[in-house]
Every structure is written in structure tokens, then in C-alpha cells.
Amino acid sequence: MRTAVELPKRVKAFPQLRFMGSKYRLLPWIHDVLGELSFDSALDGFSGSGSVAYLLKSMGKQVTANDRLRFSHEIATAIVENPGVVVAPEDMELLLRANADKRDFIQRTFRGIFFEEADLAFLDLVWSNLPALDDPYKRALTLAALIRSSVKRQPRGVFTVAGDPEHYKDGRRDLRLSLREHFVEQVDTYNLAAFDNGRANHAFHGDVFDVDPKGIDLVYLDPPYVPRADDNCYVKRYHFLEGLATYWEGAEFTERSRVKKLKKPYTPFSYRRDATDAFDRLFRQFADSIIVLSYSSNGFPDLSTLVSLMGRYKKVVEVQGRDHRYHFGTHANVERNQVTEYLIVGQ
Numbered sequence: 001m002r003t004a005v006e007l008p009k010r011v012k013a014f015p016q017l018r019f020m021g022s023k024y025r026l027l028p029w030i031h032d033v034l035g036e037l038s039f040d041s042a043l044d045g046f047s048g049s050g051s052v053a054y055l056l057k058s059m060g061k062q063v064t065a066n067d068r069l070r071f072s073h074e075i076a077t078a079i080v081e082n083p084g085v086v087v088a089p090e091d092m093e094l095l096l097r098a099n100a101d102k103r104d105f106i107q108r109t110f111r112g113i114f115f116e117e118a119d120l121a122f123l124d125l126v127w128s129n130l131p132a133l134d135d136p137y138k139r140a141l142t143l144a145a146l147i148r149s150s151v152k153r154q155p156r157g158v159f160t161v162a163g164d165p166e167h168y169k170d171g172r173r174d175l176r177l178s179l180r181e182h183f184v185e186q187v188d189t190y191n192l193a194a195f196d197n198g199r200a201n202h203a204f205h206g207d208v209f210d211v212d213p214k215g216i217d218l219v220y221l222d223p224p225y226v227p228r229a230d231d232n233c234y235v236k237r238y239h240f241l242e243g244l245a246t247y248w249e250g251a252e253f254t255e256r257s258r259v260k261k262l263k264k265p266y267t268p269f270s271y272r273r274d275a276t277d278a279f280d281r282l283f284r285q286f287a288d289s290i291i292v293l294s295y296s297s298n299g300f301p302d303l304s305t306l307v308s309l310m311g312r313y314k315k316v317v318e319v320q321g322r323d324h325r326y327h328f329g330t331h332a333n334v335e336r337n338q339v340t341e342y343l344i345v346g347q
């Protein structure tokens with residue numbers, strides 16, 4: 001029987017994000033499975049909240065984290081690529097000065113939609129002062145702290161519907177605290193999460209199919225699932241965070257969206273007609289690496305199809321299963337969120 005190996009202590013510092021499909025709660029199990037494999041460099045191809053990339057970094061591996069969401073990329077830059085740079089008190093002074101260029105895009109665009117006026121003004125202010133920080137890791141830490149602050153301050157952590165001002169008077173601490181108060185706490189949290197594991201780690205922002213597979217011993221793949229209903233779109237849920245990561249640079253809003261959603265990017269993993277071929281291409285791309293695929297029992301295509309697809313490129317394909325409940329659903333659909341999680345390992 002497999003014996004559980006203790007999680008590296010470092011993992012406890014990971015700033016957990018309410019993120020659809022996050023594997024944070026599965027990290028001890030993923031660690032056990034990864035711990036039995038022999039590898040030195042690793043790619044997390046769909047890093048999302050960054051939890052698995054952070055685990056790999058904590059295990060002392062040389063890590064590359066990739067996601068095509070900009071805010072995921074900022075988080076990965078802050079805590080995976082970053083070799084231990086922190087935001088110092090004097091940096092905070094710079095960030096919290098008066099709005100350097102009087103910018104107000106966020107206030108004008110999201111007034112009456114999300115947060116309170118002072119919160120929106122605070123986001124404009126931090127962005128106006130961000131260029132004063134000359135270190136890219138300090139900037140990424142600042143953005144990661146703003147992103148996590150926004151998730152905490154936002155009811156349910158998603159941006160699909162406009163916020164009800166009454167929510168912000170809710171007794172719960174996360175909703176009661178202003179964005180400024182959250183931010184001050186979150187900078188400390190991210191500073192504690194930043195560390196050097198002695199390796200040259202990287203954060204990429206792009207399509208997984210554009211990642212060069214050369215020199216990657218192990219690739220961990222956790223793509224989105226083909227949705228049962230139209231509800232797995234990351235940009236639909238997190239468009240505000242995605243915009244915030246770049247101050248909505250070049251943003252294209254969805255027409256007639258009350259909450260100013262950004263346009264939805266295409267990914268083959270979200271469509272029944274494209275997903276099987278996408279998995280095949282992915283396995284071919286990483287045929288020379290150990291492949292570890294996260295898959296859930298409510299995914300598509302089914303488990304046996306994925307195992308035989310991986311078998312085209314790998315001599316041995318092994319499946320590990322584990323019951324898991326995602327905490328995203330409301331009471332009505334909680335059963336749907338009770339799934340078996342699999343790790344399909346190809347060597």
C-alpha cells in the first residue's frame with residue numbers, strides 16, 4: 001500500500017484562491033503520487049491558482065508554470081518564478097501614496113457594478129503607483145495581492161453578477177473589510193509565500209500548445225472540463241481579475257454585458273467536438289515527458305478513452321482515483337460536485 005509522505009511545510013504558505021477546479025485540497029494526494037516518480041524539472045501546463053506549481057516548487061523541482069489567463073500568470077510570477085523578492089515597507093509607502101496620475105478607469109467603468117466607490121478608487125490608486133516599483137517580482141506580488149483581495153471582497157468570489165451593496169455590510173469579515181484593508185494583509189501573505197528553492201523557475205503566459213516540451217521531465221496537466229452547461233468559462237467568472245491584471249489593457253468587452261465581461265477566448269478543452277483531439281495533441285506534444293493528467297469522473301471524454309489515448313505515446317499508463325467534493329455548488333447541485341478525481345500517469 002502507498003504510504004503518505006508528509007507535505008513539504010512550505011505548501012502551507014500557499015495563498016489559497018477560490019478558483020474553479022483548484023486542486024488545493026488535493027495537494028497531499030497529488031504529492032503522494034508525484035513523490036513516487038523520478039523527475040527533476042516539471043511543467044504545470046494549466047496552472048490556474050498556482051497550487052500544483054507551488055507544490056512542485058516546494059518539492060525542490062525546477063518548475064515552469066503556464067496558463068493563458070493573465071491573472072494566473074501574475075500569481076505564478078509572484079510565487080513560483082519569484083526567487084524570494086518581497087514587497088518592503090518602503091514599497092508599500094510608494095504604492096499607497098496619492099493617485100500618481102489621477103487615473104480613474106476602474107471607477108468610471110465599474111461604478112455601481114462591483115465593490116464600493118472607495119474600493120474602486122483604491123484599485124486605480126495602486127495601479128497608478130505600480131510603475132514606481134522597478135522590480136517585476138514586486139509588481140507581480142502587488143498584483144497577486146490585489147487579485148486575492150478582490151476575490152475575498154467579492155461575494156462568492158465570482159464576477160458573474162453585479163454586487164449588491166448590501167452584501168458589503170454582511171457580517172463576514174472578508175466582505176466587511178475594505179479593499180485597502182485586505183490589500184495590506186494580502187501583501188504580507190504573498191511576501192510569506194515568496195521563497196527561493198534554489199532553482200531557476202519560470203512563469204509563462206500562453207497556450208499550452210505553444211510550450212516547448214524540451215527538457216521537461218514531468219508535465220502536470222489539469223485542463224478545464226467540457227461543461228455540462230455553459231458554466232465552466234474562467235473569463236466569465238473572473239473577467240474582473242483578468243482585467244485587473246493588466247489595467248484592462250487592450251480589453252475587449254462583451255457587448256451588452258451589464259458587468260462588463262471580457263470576450264471569451266476559445267479553448268478546445270471546452271468543446272465536445274474538439275476535446276478528444278486536443279488531448280491527443282497534448283499527449284503527443286509531451287510524449288518524451290512523464291505525463292500526469294488530472295481528470296474527474298464528470299469529465300469528457302471518458303476515462304477509458306483518455307487511458308487509451310495516452311497509451312498511444314506511453315508504455316505504462318496507471319490510474320489513481322480518489323473521491324472528492326468541489327465546494328463550488330449551491331445546495332441544489334451539491335451532488336453533482338461529488339466526483340471521483342483521477343490522476344492518470346503515463347511513463
Ligand SMILES: C[S@@+](CC[C@H](N)C(=O)[O-])C[C@H]1O[C@@H](n2cnc3c(N)ncnc32)[C@H](O)[C@@H]1O
Nearest residue numbers: 021022023046048049051068207208222224267
Ligand atoms: C482546472 S483549471 C487549473 C486549476 C489548477 N490546477 C489549480 O490548482 O488551481 C484549468 C486552467 O486551464 C487554463 N486554460 C484553459 N485552456 C488553456 C490553454 N489552451 N492553454 C493554457 N491554459 C489554458 C484556464 O485558464 C484555467 O486556469
